[in-house]
Amino acid sequence: MSTVIEMQGLRKEFTVRVRAGRLRRAKRTVAAVDGVDLAVPRGELLGYIGPNGAGKSTTLKMLTGILTPTAGTVRVCGLVPVPQRTRLARRIGVVFGQRSLLWWDLPLRDSFDLLRHIYRVPAAGHAARLRRCRSLLELDGLLDTPVRQLSLGQRMRGEITAALLHGPEVLFLDEPTIGLDVVSKQAVRGFLAELGAAGETTVVLTTHDLNDIEKLCRRLVVIDNGRVVHDGSLAQLHQRYGSTRQVVVDLDEPPAEPVTVPGARLVSTGSDGRRLTYALAGAEAGELVARLAGAGALRDLTVLEPAIEDVVTRLYTDR
């Protein structure tokens, strides 16, 4: 399989001024991205995750050509992003969770139409892609609303559509679910799953929310302080660092006798013994839940994913 994105020794330093004493300001150099090597094959859906300030956005900016690396090399679709930015722009799609690439005062329909002309794509392909996005992202009721009147979740569905209308080879998404309501998050995740399954578009998704990538990405790159600290599957990540998912159950009555499943550890008991919290270390959530349901009427159930911060903290304390 061909490689679409290639980074070697990629590094970005920022010079920041910090106060040193009452009047003096000292210059300090911080490495936001600190030597990243990564190759992404065509069609992969890559989760690029890490806590806030890890260097995810900085990496994406270098990949899309709006930030020059301090050192190292980057190639996207065979192009060097910064000097070949305009050519690259035709071949990639970009979604920034906190920035809009739509026109604030135009209805979505007009923005989409304008994009067709700006990217100079044939009308038929554009229309076909728009049809797909309209149905999968449920845009039909929103097309005539100016972007400034859309909710964040609605706008984000518009942003994703806008990024795909010219048929990009690579789609970059920077925290696309940040601040979204649950329904919109689900819509975005569902859409990306479908896009990933089609396998024609390479997707790089950055997030600090593990739920975003759990079912989507087979490959996960975790960065912290600008360095890659893990490159593999989510299961491998948990296995390696012993981070656990937790299952919280509320029962009608406390169980007559303790429910035990190998690989699940009871962490705490509350509400007079009716709320039980288990940490999963190897056991399947379904297995545990089945046993608990057998022990008494199950009223409520929550599965807590380990926060990415916890995972990364673990990565470091384990070193």
Place this chain on the structure above:
Amino acid sequence: MGLVTATAARDTSSNPFAQIRGYGALVRSGFRRYATYRQATVAGAATNTVFGFLRCYVMLAVAAGAGGVAAGYRGDQLATYVWFGQGLLAVVLLWGWSDLADRIRTGEVATDLLRPIHPVALYLATDLGRAGYATLFRLLPPVLVGLLVFDFYLPGRPGTWPLFALATLLAVVICFACRFLVNATAYWLLDIRGVTVAWALGSSVLGGLYFPLRFLPAPVAAALYLGTPFPSIIQIPLDVLVERDPAPVQVGLVGVQAVWAAVLLGACQVVQRRAERRLVIQGG
């Protein structure tokens, strides 16, 4: 069919017709974007009309005091000058454009670089659409009102209307370039209010909005015409329209505008290149 079809092989980017259609779409979008602000359009047109009455009465009093002709303008020429000027100031958008500065401040401007189109061209095409909208809804209303109340001078030479249209187009380009440059100072300055005030003052006083620059001594006026872009924004289109000068001078004035438009767009390009370099190196 797959969800998204990658179309790496296609490349219509060098097709000039596709390029022109692309810019045409941007111009239309500029028109539609401003069309969504109906209340602002009505309020702006009403304000300009009210001020049109004030300025027109003052100018006519000046002309009457000077024995009918002031600085080479007759009373009816001054009426035309004032009323078209009231509309023109919205068409060229003398004041109140800070889109670019705002985007620089918030960092959104970095996303302009993700479009496969040159940023200056992107902003200019959009601004031409905006000017088209303003011509219909900000220029025509005050002019029609003025026409009902005052005695207007209407051009007698056949070439004047097309020349006025060209002068107006060049004025829009020049004013856009000036606004772009004023806004772009936000790349280097934290606070651009000083620059904005200087621009507002310079463009309206030295541009011929408050009084025709021909009221000034001839050498001063000439220095302003040739040494600053301001008279090219309001004064020149209006002088062309009221046929203040003989036909060859009319054409020459539009030539001055053309030179300024080229110089200023070049300056925008240079500033944009510097700003981009700064952006891609320091991050937005």
